[in-house]
Amino acid sequence: MDYYGFWQMLLEEMKAAPKSAQRHIVTFNDPRMYAGALSQWKSLKTKKPGLRQVQVSALIQAFFVPAAGAGKLMDRYADSLCIEEDHRIQVHSALADPSGPSMMPWGVKAIRAPQAWSRSTGVHVKIGVIDTGVDFRHPDLKHTLASGVNLLNRGMMPLDDNGHGTHIAGTLAAAGGTRSMMGVAPRALLYPVKAFDHNGSAYVSDIVLGIDWCVQNKVDIINMSFGMRNRSKALHDVVIKAYRAGIAIIASSGNDGKRGGDYPARYPETIAVGALDRRQRIAAFSNRGPYIDVYGPGEGIPSCWLREGYKEMSGTSMATSHVTGAAALLLALRPGLSPRELKLLLRRTASPVRLRKGQRRASLGGGAADALRLLRVGIRARRSSGGAGSGGSSDGSGVAKAAAAKA
Structure with missing residues (x-):
């Protein structure tokens, strides 16, 4: 040639x-x-x-x-x-109302994360957050952020100019203690990968480069709160590479309120997430179907925002960050868990969702994420398989215990 x-x-x-x-x-x-x-x-x-x-x-x-x-x-x-x-690809969320700081957001409580913190707070688990960046000055995030990468401008930090990435980061791992909000896995380490611009838009190639970066930097989980309707061979290829490297990819299903959903959540190598409302029903905007592995809280979720603020947002994006945080709690205790094993445990430990009129449970896919049950079953599974250690050790910290007492 x-x-x-x-x-x-x-x-x-x-x-x-x-x-x-x-x-x-x-x-x-x-x-x-x-x-x-x-x-x-x-x-x-x-x-x-x-x-x-x-x-x-x-x-x-x-x-x-x-x-x-x-x-x-x-x-x-x-x-x-x-x-x-x-192709262009978009974040999966819709802006809701301004919000004040919430010590313990309802979604964090709904998945029973505070009850799990005596066992695990996600310590040392590395989460790649492919999104719009993060507000590095936010007081609730300053202890959980690694440097990450800005794919749109390699010479700059991955600073958030949209807000979506900061909101996701807050649900994942905010660690404000008694003064402000707590995320699901407050001692996990977040690696912001800025692939989306100020409009919450990116190209498939940006996502491929983001996953490529995460694999090279050996993260444990990738949170992908975005999607598109188009299939992409390049995107699927890089998802498969990450899967084979032992990295779990947790992806949002989309906000069209339909059966079916967006890519990359529809790829079998990802963990697909739908959204629930406060009544543990599938949110009206959430995509649904048998391919959904698990549902998480996604309606009116308060979390961190730009300029050290807070805001409520709704979307399968928000649901995905709850599930990723729960996965981090388990991986802190079972670091060798494969993406396939993690998916099976998330499905196995999910609670039944409440059905709306005319819905059939079999047509909805998985159930509601439950962090406490995930840890209990995940630890028992390791013991029964003869894994190293007892699985009962704690990575809990003083700040997490204080927050759990207030939950």
Whole structure:
């Protein structure tokens, strides 16, 4: 293959395309061709600045180009390439009402996280949060944040300019103690991965690069509170890579109020989450169906917000952060648990949801997340399988115990 000619053709197409042209994901059918193209790209990009706009995922061996000339490339390299559209993807939430600080949000109590804190607070569990970034100055988050990465501007911190990522982070691991709010796993460590812009929008390629980063940095869980209706081979490929690396991906199902749902939650390698209201019924906006693994609190959820504030939001995004937090509580005690085992335990320990008129339980998928039961069953399962340790040790901290006493 003429790798120089490949990049030259691509560069010409990028120059000719309007700024609004659709981005594309380019992969090679033969890994050796990818290696050759990568080597040529590295040598050419210093001489041809336009090629610096191209990004690479080593995990799935893909190139992300801002305006690939798909027609000409496929005409010339039809036997060698796979080109797919780089679709837009959105966060799964709708803004609700302003809120004051809530020491113990109702969702955290609903999944019985405070009762679980005598056993586990999620200590040392690394959670990748692919979202809009985080407010690093928020007092309830300052003890739970690692540096993370900003995929939209590699030279900057992953600062939140939307609010969605900060809200997710608060539910996951806020640790305000007696002064402010507590999240589900207050001693977990959050790695913000800013892939979404101020409008809560990203490209599939940004998500692929985010998962790639999480795998390289050996996180334990990835929270993905977003989705799209389109299938994407590149996204599925990178989800499979993370799954095989032992990283659980917990994803929101979407807010269309329909049977079925969005990707990546529909991929079998993820843990798909739907939303519940305060009465333990499936929220009217939540997608539902047999593919849903578990439901979490998702209606009127108070959590952290920008400028050190607080706000209520609703969506399967919020439900997903509750489930991810519960998973972190278990992984702190069972660090070797595989994504498949975690999914089975979440399904097995879920409580029945309350049915609305006309609903059939079998058509809804999993039940309501229960952090306390998840820990109890998860620990017993380790003991019965002869795992190391008793499983009864605690990672609880003083702040968690004080919060639990107030719950």
